[in-house]
Amino acid sequence: MLSWALTFLVVALIAAALGFSGIAGSAAWIAQVLFGLFLILFIISLIFRGRPPVA
Template structure:
């Protein structure tokens, strides 16, 4: 997911440099959304990892 977010961010930068502001704005919005989803999933799995590890140790 992070790879796709970076991909859309690069597309947004290139489109912005070439003057395609509509495409750049759309790609930037998709990149932001994917990055936020990535961060949320990362935190959820990190918390789940701590919970499972603690239950396995106890």
């Protein structure tokens, strides 16, 4: 998921450099959403890491 966020970030930067503001804005928004989702899932995985499975 982090790789997808970085991919959209690169697409946004290239589109912004070429002047495609609509595409750049959309790609940057998608990158932000994916990165936020990655952080939430990462924190949840850290919290539940050492617990044994519930039977």
